[in-house]
Amino acid sequence: xxxxxxxxMERASTLPEGAPIAAKSLLHLGTRAAxxxxxxxxxxxxxxxxxxxxxxxxxLESRFGSRTPSVEKVVxxxxxxxxxxxASNGAAAANALGLTTQVPIRMVYLTNGRSRTFSVxxxxxxxxxxxxxxxLLADRPAGEAVRALSWLGPDxxxxxxxxxxxxxxxxxxxxxxxxxxxxxxxxxxxxxxxxHV
Numbered sequence: 001x002x003x004x005x006x007x008x009m010e011r012a013s014t015l016p017e018g019a020p021i022a023a024k025s026l027l028h029l030g031t032r033a034a035x036x037x038x039x040x041x042x043x044x045x046x047x048x049x050x051x052x053x054x055x056x057x058x059x060l061e062s063r064f065g066s067r068t069p070s071v072e073k074v075v076x077x078x079x080x081x082x083x084x085x086x087a088s089n090g091a092a093a094a095n096a097l098g099l100t101t102q103v104p105i106r107m108v109y110l111t112n113g114r115s116r117t118f119s120v121x122x123x124x125x126x127x128x129x130x131x132x133x134x135x136l137l138a139d140r141p142a143g144e145a146v147r148a149l150s151w152l153g154p155d156x157x158x159x160x161x162x163x164x165x166x167x168x169x170x171x172x173x174x175x176x177x178x179x180x181x182x183x184x185x186x187x188x189x190x191x192x193x194x195x196h197v
Contacts, residue, residue: 004030004038009047012058019077023054051078052118068121075109075125084113086127087138090151097141097148097167099160110134110147133182141168142175146183154186161194 007029012021026035039056042048048056049068057074059066079086087093089108094100107123110130117126134150137143145164149157165173177195180188 004034005042005047008035008038008042009058012048012056015058016077019057020051020074020081021048021056021058022081023056049119049121051120052116055118057120068123071107071120071123071125074120078118079111082113084111085135085138086111086113087130087135087143087147089128090134090147090149093144094148094151094160097144097164099148099152099163133179133184136179136182137175140175141172142179145172145176146179146187149187149190154190157187157190158193161190162197165194165197 008021008026011026011029015021021039023032023035023039026039029035030038039048039050043050043056046059046066049059051057051074055078057069060069075086078084086109088096089104089110091100091102091104092108095103107125109125109127111127112132112135113127113129115127115129117124119125134147135143136146145168149160149164152160164176168176173195177191180191180195183191
């Protein structure tokens with residue numbers, strides 16, 4: 001069993017910071033039961049951290065001891081590994097764009113995959129399934145604007161769009177306008193009105 005644990009750690013050491021290790025990606029090393037048991041032992045010894053069902057990661061070693069990889073890197077790696085679109089939630093997007101001073105307490109991301117939670121060290125990260133329109137332009141400032149406007153709602157969208165028009169600049173605001181037909185009616189109307197003011 002120790003040989004399997006060493007093989008798993010050898011594989012883990014080749015991965016970049018925050019990259020998840022899926023139990024299913026290790027099945028070439030042994031049976032699922034043997035792999036699961038080896039992973040559990042590595043977690044108990046502190047050599048790996050369990051992030052979620054069948055998902056592990058290696059703690060980062062520094063001169064001050066081991067630490068958890070950054071949440072952003074883990075979320076990006078999980079997104080790439082699972083082939084999902086993942087984006088910040090509306091409250092975080094609104095805060096990043098300066099539309100609110102409220103700072104989200106929970107780590108919530110929107111995804112086109114299933115809703116679930118996982119741990120990154122002592123932090124709990126939540127993935128919430130979201131409709132496709134909320135994930136438009138996921139990695140772009142215009143996509144953050146879509147999620148922020150969705151979170152703010154119809155009553156505050158008009159005022160927020162005036163601010164966004166100045167803040168985003170013509171090219172990013174143009175991207176927002178270009179996805180208007182794919183947005184819910186209330187938001188599409190607000191974006192269209194802001195574009196023609």
